[in-house]
Each structure stands twice: as C-alpha cells, then as structure tokens.
Amino acid sequence: MAKGYDAGSERFHEREKREKEYKKQLPGEDDEPLPPPVTPIESEEKPNRNDPCPCGSGRKYKQCCGKPGT
Ligand SMILES: [Zn+2]
Numbered sequence: 001m002a003k004g005y006d007a008g009s010e011r012f013h014e015r016e017k018r019e020k021e022y023k024k025q026l027p028g029e030d031d032e033p034l035p036p037p038v039t040p041i042e043s044e045e046k047p048n049r050n051d052p053c054p055c056g057s058g059r060k061y062k063q064c065c066g067k068p069g070t
Contacts, residue, residue, distance in 0.1 A: 047054055049062035057064045 047061045047066070049060070049066055051061050053059050053061045053064035053066065055065050060066075
C-alpha cells in the first residue's frame with residue numbers, strides 16, 4: 001500500500017514548498033521603507049549666559065566663549 005505513503009510524501013513536499021514561499025515573502029515585507037524616525041532638530045541656540053560654558057571650561061558662558069568681544 002504505497003498510496004497512503006505517496007500521498008503523505010506529496011503533502012510533505014507541498015508543505016515544504018509553501019514554507020519556502022512564505023519565507024521568501026518575509027524579507028520582501030522587511031524591504032518596505034520604514035518611516036524616518038522623528039528626531040527633533042537641534043537648533044543652534046545660544047546657551048544661557050549664566051549656564052556653564054559648553055566648551056567645558058567650567059566657567060559661565062558669559063565669562064568664556066559667550067564673552068563679548070571673543
Ligand atoms: Zn567656553
């Protein structure tokens with residue numbers, strides 16, 4: 001009785017084929033361009049004059065790089 005075996009084997013191969021096709025589809029879905037991440041654009045605002053200078057000197061901005069004339 002090879003009929004039952006053949007049917008099962010055919011089914012197995014069909015399933016394998018389907019799984020391959022299914023896996024083939026997955027990367028295609030990943031290829032969809034993702035929406036660009038929303039990142040706030042850092043505006044180059046001047047730091048507060050009384051804040052520590054961003055240059056890392058430890059001095060106040062107004063006494064360092066924010067000093068008028070420099
Ligand atoms: Zn500075």
